[in-house]
Amino acid sequence: MVLNEIDCRLIAEIQGGLPISNHPYAEVGERIGLSEEEVIERIEQMQESGIIKRMGIIVRHHELGYNANAMVVWDVPDEQIDEIGDKLGSQDCITLCYQRPRRLPDWPYNLFCMIHGKEKERVLEYIDNLVERLDLGHIPHKALFSGRRFKQRGAKYQ
Amino acid sequence: MDTIDRQIINQLQNAFPICDRPYQVMAESFGISEQELIERIEQMLEQKQLSRFGPMYHAERMGGGLSLCAMRLPDDQFDRVCEQVNSFPEVAHNYARDHKFNMWFVLATETPERIEEVLQEIEAVTGYPVYNMPKKEEFFIGLKFEL
Structure with missing residues (x-):
């Protein structure tokens, strides 16, 4: 899908959030000169083509009590990355799972997943359990817990 | 935060209807009125439990x-x-x-x-x-x- 100027205006208009009102799409349309139907149609197209990953609520996990947030990194042999990536990605509690490049010699890890929990101890237990259950004992891994958070915002589009 | 708030959060992280009365459609599935759903979402935004309510874009597919x-x-x-x-x-x-x-x-x-x-x-x-x-x-x- 190629975005035209109107799409870009729509993207910019709703990036901060949809109006919370009876006719949110009509309201958005009014601001940028589109009808409600046109807004709905364009948003549907953007969802189908994957430009909008999803529409919905974006939570503040800290404020909801999810304070133990671990980035678990694994040094997976390249030929096993798809198999192990799929396995880890399908677990409950794992919220993101990406392959990223190693930065040798300083950084050997190539598979990253996020686990959000309420307590650090529980997250560590969960990881141990995961290693055992998925038979990952031979894969070196590390859990990096987040400390201070300095910025949390989505990307901004003009 | 009560059971309905939790349901709202769990449900609305996944999907939000794209139709003329989306809050109405969601509210029905929770058994509450559209107005009540709107008020609950506004309150959770105000208390900063939600950061925003809207689209998550795919940066690379947008050309970024x-x-x-x-x-x-x-x-x-x-x-x-x-x-x-x-x-x-x-x-x-x-x-x-x-x-x-x-x-x-x-x-x-x-x-x-x-x-x-x-x-x-x-x-x-x-x-x-x-x-x-x-x-x-x-x-x-x-x-x-x-x-």
Whole structure:
């Protein structure tokens, strides 16, 4: 899908959030000169083509009590990355799972997943359990817990 | 936060209807009125339990650049570098982590080429190398919190 100027205006208009009102799409349309139907149609197209990953609520996990947030990194042999990536990605509690490049010699890890929990101890237990259950004992891994958070915002589009 | 609030959060992280009365449609599935749903969402936004309510864009498919970057900083340099890094508008979020790679931030740029430029600017300003770790493959993106 190629975005035209109107799409870009729509993207910019709703990036901060949809109006919370009876006719949110009509309201958005009014601001940028589109009808409600046109807004709905364009948003549907953007969802189908994957430009909008999803529409919905974006939570503040800290404020909801999810304070133990671990980035678990694994040094997976390249030929096993798809198999192990799929396995880890399908677990409950794992919220993101990406392959990223190693930065040798300083950084050997190539598979990253996020686990959000309420307590650090529980997250560590969960990881141990995961290693055992998925038979990952031979894969070196590390859990990096987040400390201070300095910025949390989505990307901004003009 | 009561059972209905939790249901709202669990349900609305996944999907939001695209139709003329989306709040009406959702409210029916929770057995509450449209007005009540609107009030509950507004309240959760006000209390900052929700950061926003709307679309999550796919940066690369929109033609932009996105990458995870890490830095390895001496403790006594951390605060200075942190301030410098955060002053770049392309830095979307930034976390300290308990590892020798102790600063992790996400860059979101309007073009893919801009990632490399911003990295070089950050290195020049801070005097420390930035390790660029863009996504190569995605195995899961269901970022979701069950309450």
